[in-house]
Amino acid sequence: MQTILTAQQMRLADEHTISQRSISSLTLMEEASRAFVNAFLACEADKKVSIHVFAGQGNNGGDGLAIARLLQAEGYPGLQVSIAAFTGRQSADFSVNLARLKEAGIEPVWITVPGRVPDSSAVVIDALFGSGLNRPLDENYNRLAAQINHMGARVYAVDVPSGLASERPFPGEYNGVRALRTFTFQRPKRSFFLPESAAAQQAFEVLDIGLDERFIESQHSDMVLLEPEDMRSLLRPRKPFSHKGTYGHALLVAGSPATMGAALLAAKGCLNAGAGLTTLAIPASGLTALNTALPEVMALPEAEMANAAGLARFSVLAAGPGLGTDESAAAKVNLLLTTGRPLLLDADALNILADRQWLDRLPCGSVLTPHMKEFDRLFGPATDWNERLENALGQATARKITIVLKNQYTFVVPPGGRAFVNPTGDPAMAQGGMGDVLTGILAALLAQGYAADDACKIGCYIHGAAGMRLASQQFVVSASAVAAEIPAVLKHCLLN
Numbered sequence: 477m478q479t480i481l482t483a484q485q486m487r488l489a490d491e492h493t494i495s496q497r498s499i500s501s502l503t504l505m506e507e508a509s510r511a512f513v514n515a516f517l518a519c520e521a522d523k524k525v526s527i528h529v530f531a532g533q534g535n536n537g538g539d540g541l542a543i544a545r546l547l548q549a550e551g552y553p554g555l556q557v558s559i560a561a562f563t564g565r566q567s568a569d570f571s572v573n574l575a576r577l578k579e580a581g582i583e584p585v586w587i588t589v590p591g592r593v594p595d596s597s598a599v600v601i602d603a604l605f606g607s608g609l610n611r612p613l614d615e616n617y618n619r620l621a622a623q624i625n626h627m628g629a630r631v632y633a634v635d636v637p638s639g640l641a642s643e644r645p646f647p648g649e650y651n652g653v654r655a656l657r658t659f660t661f662q663r664p665k666r667s668f669f670l671p672e673s674a675a676a677q678q679a680f681e682v683l684d685i686g687l688d689e690r691f692i693e694s695q696h697s698d699m700v701l702l703e704p705e706d707m708r709s710l711l712r713p714r715k716p717f718s719h720k721g722t723y724g725h726a727l728l729v730a731g732s733p734a735t736m737g738a739a740l741l742a743a744k745g746c747l748n749a750g751a752g753l754t755t756l757a758i759p760a761s762g763l764t765a766l767n768t769a770l771p772e773v774m775a776l777p778e779a780e781m782a783n784a785a786g787l788a789r790f791s792v793l794a795a796g797p798g799l800g801t802d803e804s805a806a807a808k809v810n811l812l813l814t815t816g817r818p819l820l821l822d823a824d825a826l827n828i829l830a831d832r833q834w835l836d837r838l839p840c841g842s843v844l845t846p847h848m849k850e851f852d853r854l855f856g857p858a859t860d861w862n863e864r865l866e867n868a869l870g871q872a873t874a875r876k877i878t879i880v881l882k883n884q885y886t887f888v889v890p891p892g893g894r895a896f897v898n899p900t901g902d903p904a905m906a907q908g909g910m911g912d913v914l915t916g917i918l919a920a921l922l923a924q925g926y927a928a929d930d931a932c933k934i935g936c937y938i939h940g941a942a943g944m945r946l947a948s949q950q951f952v953v954s955a956s957a958v959a960a961e962i963p964a965v966l967k968h969c970l971l972n
């Protein structure tokens with residue numbers, strides 16, 4: 477797991493590393509710039525390309541000047557450097573790098589008043605502002621950013637796209653530089669995981685610049701990034717002499733005549749994520765489809781969904797995919813709530829909770845898996861993703877539940893004030909039914925006895941990893957294909 481730092485904590489990590497390694501901040505800047513150049517070389521190997529570096533006057537600008545000098549030494553002759561100096565003072569390390577730039581024979585152009593910038597370069601390096609940005613761009617910088625965006629160049633941002641706040645995006649429409657790729661130092665920035673950052677960058681890559689990892693990991697943060705190693709330590713191999721009873725019995729209450737497929741997808745996810753037994757509670761009209769498509773899955777007769785005592789034999793109770801929100805669906809959710817046991821609820825079960833105002837009946841230890849709209853229906857509207865995430869952090873702690881807030885970067889939010897960011901997934905997965913498979917996977921992991929937070933971390937990770945594997949070969953991946961890929965992904969996670 478990686479702790480995601482605030483800009484202030486990042487500065488402390490810089491200072492700590494500088495004193496611990498007995499180096500100067502200038503050396504650290506040089507190392508960061510070298511790391512950027514190495515990553516840049518891998519993307520822009522043609523040395524004849526025309527490059528325009530736009531630098532501010534802070535340390536991000538200092539990086540920009542060092543990068544320009546290093547690129548020239550690498551043999552890129554077509555370099556221009558512009559320094560935006562509408563306001564502000566030069567940082568000490570910027571000034572030293574300015575002198576070094578001139579010594580290297582590069583004379584920068586100073587932009588002190590708004591005007592036209594030359595727009596013929598194929599590549600732009602954006603080093604106007606980095607993690608020091610503490611207010612939205614004013615008119616002059618905004619105009620410059622718009623000119624850069626209009627150049628049609630391939631834009632590489634240094635550390636943070638200029639205009640994007642590193643912790644939480646500023647309110648309103650993004651008015652900064654739009655980068656193709658950001659090479660960011662040591663840690664992704666918190667705002668990179670919020671969907672508003674899509675306006676600022678298409679992708680980011682993290683570069684190790686040698687900051688002290690122990691110091692970074694000692695910092696308190698409300699955001700933690702999951703890594704492949706976490707799966708290896710969380711996952712448990714199948715045991716010798718084990719049998720189907722060892723791995724739990726999941727009940728999935730799902731499906732309606734028009735949306736039986738959602739129930740089948742959830743059941744398929746559940747089977748493939750290793751539940752010992754999977755039972756579906758679906759309307760009778762779905763039984764033929766179930767027996768044909770998933771012969772391993774059992775069905776619960778409708779009459780048994782009227783009696784809480786009959787549910788005691790299941791190790792996990794899950795509901796929602798394709799359930800519908802009519803009276804009979806609500807009666808099923810009501811029955812589950814009366815058991816007083818932790819529940820796994822998704823999709824229509826969440827809508828039923830919201831519509832009937834049953835949220836306060838939810839037992840501690842439950843898991844909810846809303847997407848944005850379901851979340852807002854349950855917990856109230858949010859003006860942006862940061863507010864939504866902060867609400868999720870508060871609700872999970874207050875209600876002692878785990879919220880899986882789904883998105884490109886899904887947030888697993890257990891009680892305790894920390895969101896675990898799932899890095900796996902691919903836009904090829906943006907298709908109906910994907911969430912149903914995730915619910916089935918989570919049910920299987922809970923049935924196998926994983927704690928709620930661990931089940932959600934593992935489940936989201938393997939679900940996204942399955943999508944990524946398929947997306948490496950396919951334009952779009954179906955939910956059934958993702959479910960089918962899960963056993964191989966689990967094996968891979970355990971062995972690697």
Ligand SMILES: NC(=O)C1=CN([C@@H]2O[C@H](COP(=O)(O)OP(=O)(O)OC[C@H]3O[C@@H](n4cnc5c(N)ncnc54)[C@H](O)[C@@H]3O)[C@@H](O)[C@H]2O)[C@@H](O)CC1
Nearest residue numbers: 490505508534535536605606607608609610611612613635
């Ligand atoms: N030793 C270090 O501290 C290192 C810092 N590095 C670089 O330093 C960057 C951070 O540098 P700084 O803290 O100097 O900050 P920036 O260079 O990001 O910003 C410069 C200054 O601009 C001012 N400012 C903020 N918002 C503004 C706005 N909207 N309009 C006009 N001015 C505004 C602030 O006073 C800020 O300090 C990182 O992103 C990274 O690129 C790297 O060189 C790694 C080492």
Ligand SMILES: Nc1ncnc2c1ncn2[C@@H]1O[C@H](COP(=O)(O)OP(=O)(O)O)[C@@H](O)[C@H]1O
Nearest residue numbers: 847882883884901902903906908909910911912
């Ligand atoms: N662009 C994307 N990148 C990564 N993961 C995605 C993307 N789009 C969807 N997913 C994943 O697919 C799932 C979609 O869930 P949900 O919206 O509930 O789907 P549905 O209700 O259609 O089954 C989530 O787990 C989400 O993380």
